[in-house]
Amino acid sequence: MALKVIGAGFGRTGTMSLKAALEQLGLNPCYHMVECFPKGPKHWDLWTQAVEGNPHWDAIFDGFEATVDFPACTSYRALADFYPDAKVILSVRDPEAWYRSTQETIFSKPWIDWLAKSEAAAYMSGTINRYFDNRMHDRDHLIARFNQHIQEVKATIAPERLLVFEAKQGWEPLCEFLALPVPEGDFPHVNDNEATKAIIQNIMENGFDQVFGF
Numbered sequence: 103m104a105l106k107v108i109g110a111g112f113g114r115t116g117t118m119s120l121k122a123a124l125e126q127l128g129l130n131p132c133y134h135m136v137e138c139f140p141k142g143p144k145h146w147d148l149w150t151q152a153v154e155g156n157p158h159w160d161a162i163f164d165g166f167e168a169t170v171d172f173p174a175c176t177s178y179r180a181l182a183d184f185y186p187d188a189k190v191i192l193s194v195r196d197p198e199a200w201y202r203s204t205q206e207t208i209f210s211k212p213w214i215d216w217l218a219k220s221e222a223a224a225y226m227s228g229t230i231n232r233y234f235d236n237r238m239h240d241r242d243h244l245i246a247r248f249n250q251h252i253q254e255v256k257a258t259i260a261p262e263r264l265l266v267f268e269a270k271q272g273w274e275p276l277c278e279f280l281a282l283p284v285p286e287g288d289f290p291h292v293n294d295n296e297a298t299k300a301i302i303q304n305i306m307e308n309g310f311d312q313v314f315g316f
Contacts, residue, residue: 105185109170110178110255111193114203116269117171122290124168127282133169140314146225153228159184173229190259192266197245207298209238216306
């Protein structure tokens, strides 16, 4: 099964909402960090190999039709080349709001420090931290990298293959881009800040193996 949609937007840009929307549209399941962590060290090692130049994309995305969020978003270019028929969605939000959200959740200092000593250290460093030059709490640098990434995606992906998307835009632009009918009901808006913080705290307190049952 080849990927049909590649999400190039960073985590904390509405990727959980986008994941829910894509799955509602039939692109199910959609790969996201919440799928990646529970797969465990052998799966994480595939990501380490990928960023070191030895990717096994079909093994990583076995069973998935779409991907959003980290870790895949930082490999959007390689994925777009490997899956030439896939469309690319760049989820965006206000850069300052994005920065604040990261510092409360996925880039919080306790979590980043904990990960650096964990069994996920190489995988997280290769797919995320290095992309930000390991300056995970530097506001000006992160915002500049956020804006640079957006410009790089726009310059790399052909316009007809790319949708720049904010969750607040709702179903219409997404469905038009994917040539799918607009579903009944509201676009899913998943505010997962508290849930994300709770998961992170649980992992730090109990470890990956206890939380996910490796």
